[in-house]
Amino acid sequence: MEKRKSIIAGFDIGGAHLKVTRAEDGRIVEAATIATPLWQGLHNLTSALDKAAPIYAGADLNAFTMTGELSDIFPSRDTGVAALLDQISTRFPTGEKVVYAGPSSFVGVEQAVRLSSDVASANWHATASLVAKLAGDALFVDMGSTTTDIIAVRNGAVANDGYTDAGRLLTGELVYTGFTRTFLFGVASSAPVRGRLTPLMNEYFASIADAHRILGVLDEEDDRHPSADGKEKTVDGSIARLARMVGRDATYLTPPEWREVARWFSEQQLRKVHDAASLVAGPLARDVPIVGAGTGRWQIRRLAERMERRFVDFADIIPADDAIRREASSAAPASAVALLAGRQS
Structure with a gap:
């Protein structure tokens, strides 16, 4: 049998x-x-x-x-x-x-x-x-919809400094930013609009999913919650939401200009993750790769390039x-x- x-x-x-x-x-x-x-x-x-x-x-x-x-x-x-x-x-x-x-x-x-x-x-x-x-040995990075975990792995074991959410926030092992659900004012307080750094509206008008949709790097299956205004999840819809964040209408800029604004927000998110990853990776050898998991693997690949480490997909x-x-x-x-x-x- x-x-x-x-x-x-x-x-x-x-x-x-x-x-x-x-x-x-x-x-x-x-x-x-x-x-x-x-x-x-x-x-x-x-x-x-x-x-x-x-x-x-x-x-x-x-x-x-x-x-x-x-x-x-x-x-x-x-x-x-x-x-x-x-x-x-x-x-x-x-x-x-x-x-x-x-x-x-x-x-x-x-x-x-x-x-x-x-x-x-x-x-x-x-x-x-x-x-x-x-x-x-690896620097393990998992970016989900809401948070990013950054964990050193050495000698076949987890080498974490913090354990609780509070402890890991202090060590850089938990960064409260994700690939879709993060509010845009959670990654930046202002954005460049035609050469002027414009303070953001402190309102939930748009999410980082809108920025990644405009950039063409978002898999729609990964954005499972309603948009900020409850309207369509299209590039035009995302541009309209992004425009509200800087007090504008979608027609104020051209689509390529809005892509540059979207790129700014994604870059600001990456910088936050990079800062934390630099702290956590301190004890690891230079040839140790970054193992990336989660819906934000596109962003983690960029992190690996920036840190000049090999990227390995979980x-x-x-x-x-x-x-x-x-x-x-x-x-x-x-x-x-x-x-x-x-x-x-």
Whole structure:
């Protein structure tokens, strides 16, 4: 009789997205990222899990990590961890399930409640741990929709200075900027308009997704939330939103001029990430590559060029079916917990 395949589902429960992957015999075969505005209520998580059900159906083991405990529907991070663990128990009342707890590795749900400080926002540690096993020494950079993790990996182990979000903000290992959801005034306070540095409107008129759409480097599948004005996600729509940020109408500049304004915002974001990466990369040898994951890999490639380091795509080093490598990299923490749990099972 043929031995049954080992099927492991990986979940990353975020405050804006649910990421789910399926690993069979140590290889990612399916992956998905689903918009999950957790700040609007836990019912959005239930809905996202319903949509993702075909991916984790029949899994022998479900492995979880999270960042959604930071959502403002919860009065504290500990409360958020407990609430999400309760959702996991409710959704998966039977079958084996484990939760990633950083240095404590995988633990059961009941133990995870007692280790909430290790469980909270530990998804970066899971992905960096997998990179350590696959690539050895590296500067690991994962830019998602909202944040960027920058982690040194040395001698096959995660070499982090901070662990909590607060600690990593201080060390440069967490930069609160992402490829799509970041507000433009989160990366700059002004922008050049026909040779004049113009202060920005301090309003959510546009996001960095608009800048990247205008530049032609945005995969529309990665921009899963509504635009700032709720209108169309087209280059013209993005230009109109970008124009409001500098108090103008879209007709004030030509499309090539608006592309230069968009380029300014993307550049300002890259500079923030570069500053932090320079700090984190300090102890690493010059020939150590940058391993990039997440929806912002285009930006990470530019970072590698600027730092004169070789770029290695996380999508190319993980065991995955070729057709879903990109999706598996965009859902990197979910891929990581699925693969890491498989190594331990």
